[in-house]
Amino acid sequence: MNPFQLTGFAFLGFYLLLGIAVLWSLHVWIRNSETAGAPPQQNFTDPYLIAHLRAGESEALRVATVALLDRGLLKAEGVAPKTLSTKNMGAFAMVKRPIEKAILNRYMTQGEAHDIFTDSGAKSACESYEKVLKDQRMIADSGVYAKRLLPVAIAVGALVAVTWTKVSIAFSQGRHNVGFLVFLTLVFAVLTLVVWRKRTTGRGDAMLGDLRSLFARLKDRAKALRAGGQTNEAALLAAVFGLSALPAASFPFMDKLYPAKARDGSSCGSSCSSSSSSCSSGSSCGGGCGGGGCGG
Amino acid sequence: MAAGAAVADRHSAGGIDRVGIGWRGELAAGIFTHIEHIDLLEIIADDHFRAPPRELRALATLAAQTPITLHGVSMGLAGSDITETRRMDNMARLTDTLQPESWSEHLAFVRGGGIEIGHLAAPPRTPHNIDAAIANIERATRIVGRAPLMENIATLIDPPASTLDEAEWVSAIIAGSRAGLLLDLQNLYANALNFGTEPAELMLRLPLYRVQAVHLSGGKWIAEPGNALGEKPRMRLLDDHVHDVPAEVFELLELLASQVPQSLDVILERDGAYPQFTCLLAQLEAARSALRRGRGMALPMRAVA
Numbered sequence: 001m002n003p004f005q006l007t008g009f010a011f012l013g014f015y016l017l018l019g020i021a022v023l024w025s026l027h028v029w030i031r032n033s034e035t036a037g038a039p040p041q042q043n044f045t046d047p048y049l050i051a052h053l054r055a056g057e058s059e060a061l062r063v064a065t066v067a068l069l070d071r072g073l074l075k076a077e078g079v080a081p082k083t084l085s086t087k088n089m090g091a092f093a094m095v096k097r098p099i100e101k102a103i104l105n106r107y108m109t110q111g112e113a114h115d116i117f118t119d120s121g122a123k124s125a126c127e128s129y130e131k132v133l134k135d136q137r138m139i140a141d142s143g144v145y146a147k148r149l150l151p152v153a154i155a156v157g158a159l160v161a162v163t164w165t166k167v168s169i170a171f172s173q174g175r176h177n178v179g180f181l182v183f184l185t186l187v188f189a190v191l192t193l194v195v196w197r198k199r200t201t202g203r204g205d206a207m208l209g210d211l212r213s214l215f216a217r218l219k220d221r222a223k224a225l226r227a228g229g230q231t232n233e234a235a236l237l238a239a240v241f242g243l244s245a246l247p248a249a250s251f252p253f254m255d256k257l258y259p260a261k262a263r264d265g266s267s268c269g270s271s272c273s274s275s276s277s278s279c280s281s282g283s284s285c286g287g288g289c290g291g292g293g294c295g296g
Numbered sequence: 297m298a299a300g301a302a303v304a305d306r307h308s309a310g311g312i313d314r315v316g317i318g319w320r321g322e323l324a325a326g327i328f329t330h331i332e333h334i335d336l337l338e339i340i341a342d343d344h345f346r347a348p349p350r351e352l353r354a355l356a357t358l359a360a361q362t363p364i365t366l367h368g369v370s371m372g373l374a375g376s377d378i379t380e381t382r383r384m385d386n387m388a389r390l391t392d393t394l395q396p397e398s399w400s401e402h403l404a405f406v407r408g409g410g411i412e413i414g415h416l417a418a419p420p421r422t423p424h425n426i427d428a429a430i431a432n433i434e435r436a437t438r439i440v441g442r443a444p445l446m447e448n449i450a451t452l453i454d455p456p457a458s459t460l461d462e463a464e465w466v467s468a469i470i471a472g473s474r475a476g477l478l479l480d481l482q483n484l485y486a487n488a489l490n491f492g493t494e495p496a497e498l499m500l501r502l503p504l505y506r507v508q509a510v511h512l513s514g515g516k517w518i519a520e521p522g523n524a525l526g527e528k529p530r531m532r533l534l535d536d537h538v539h540d541v542p543a544e545v546f547e548l549l550e551l552l553a554s555q556v557p558q559s560l561d562v563i564l565e566r567d568g569a570y571p572q573f574t575c576l577l578a579q580l581e582a583a584r585s586a587l588r589r590g591r592g593m594a595l596p597m598r599a600v601a
Binding site for chain 2: 043044045206207209210211213214215216217218220221232233234236237
């Protein structure tokens with residue numbers, strides 16, 4: 001069947017499916033070409049690097065700020081919007097990463113949480129993450145965008161060619177009701193450009209997928225996480241899944257810092273409290289080995 | 297002391313002990329945060345036999361962060377029945393994909409007559425069972441492409457119809473196969489206490505020269521059920537993986553390290569009641585300390601990674 005013989009909604013339906021297929025093909029091509037042959041990435045355990053990969057510089061700064069609050073090196077005061085201040089000069093000795101030092105430096109003078117996003121020192125500290133991610137081909141640089149250009153041009157060209165052909169046929173038959181087809185073409189062209197300008201590469205997306213898979217069970221027991229910064233668990237959970245993954249009960253200050261975040265809770269249930277300070281006690285989301293012991 | 301120094305010298309020339317932890321998703325953040333303190337990770341193989349490619353890729357990413365080893369729980373290689381080939385194929389596929397440093401299974405049976413027990417059970421310790429276990433292990437070695445490490449298991453009952461004790465049985469299977477021994481010190485400790493043996497004495501009767509890896513975990517005391525006469529119930533030490541490693545098990549690790557020249561991979565197992573990760577790190581450090589003590593104070597610090 002010649003699709004150009006279709007008319008009205010029938011052709012628009014065909015064009016809609018064609019556009020979706022073209023977009024999907026482009027997405028798959030980009031994903032496969034940007035992950036092919038890439039070995040699993042080593043030394044990818046820095047929560048701020050992960051946060052930067054997932055959502056950029058601002059997210060890395062958010063996660064780092066919350067981690068510093070959790071560790072008691074930043075103080076949050078007042079009501080929403082809360083103001084932040086560095087606890088004291090001794091806090092600098094407790095951190096080692098440039099992004100943490102930059103945040104502490106900014107809040108040596110009291111300021112609002114969002115001030116950090118425009119701080120030159122903090123932005124500069126994030127540049128190293130940007131460079132690492134580009135060097136590791138996790139986020140797109142000019143070379144990646146250039147490589148994507150040809151398939152993007154082919155995709156847009158194919159969509160425009162179909163539209164042009166159909167419009168020509170319609171005009172030759174004296175019909176001029178092509179407005180919605182042109183609109184659809186523009187929508188798909190814009191979506192194609194969005195795919196082209198996608199910040200993360202296929203490799204970066206794969207790494208984020210890997211991390212989400214590895215951390216899935218931790219997310220399930222997120223309610224067991226407690227504030228206090230004894231470990232970096234909260235920072236890693238927030239880095240992989242976003243700040244909304246942190247339990248509001250343990251991290252109540254976040255509502256006041258970044259109030260727009262919706263929380264998605266966890267499936268652990270009320271019985272899943274963490275252990276006490278003793279190493280050997282506490283309840284569990286995990287199952288143990290059953291009444292018969294593990295044996296192995 | 298001279299013997300200890302000789303062991304220390306051989307050890308320092310031969311390799312480095314490593315200390316790691318069993319990978320559990322619940323511990324992911326702690327493991328990632330403290331990866332520099334974790335020399336290797338043990339992954340439960342059975343959890344991933346039917347994993348989609350995306351999950352396997354995630355495990356490969358995990359393996360890129362630190363060495364891994366695979367641990368199987370469902371082959372039942374020490375059963376008297378022939379273990380199905382498909383179970384070994386599963387392990388072969390996973391080892392091909394993830395390229396672990398080693399793989400291991402249990403000296404246990406987990407099914408019989410088509411019925412899955414759902415538990416690692418100790419088989420009757422007989423010459424017939426030894427032959428069957430060796431045959432299973434050799435088939436698994438051929439199919440997977442490398443020999444497994446076989447782990448001693450804990451049991452709350454002395455296996456009925458046994459004609460050999462645990463040390464004789466384990467020694468015969470290890471001697472008759474190419475498998476190394478994964479010595480679970482908590483299992484050994486529990487079996488010794490439950491059946492009236494000195495833990496150190498039991499350990500020294502095992503083929504320690506074949507030990508390549510060690511498991512550490514904790515357990516709890518439970519009352520033996522089925523006491524109808526109203527007597528005070530006997531207590532049994534249950535290996536449950538949800539308690540801290542007792543000091544006595546670290547002492548066994550120290551003794552083991554003093555007895556063998558080869559390097560050891562020590563894995564801390566924790567399956568629930570997860571404490572703060574700092575507590576688990578403390579147990580990893582306690583294991584390193586036990587290894588250092590066992591290897592002799594003359595060892596250079598880097599002998600234990």
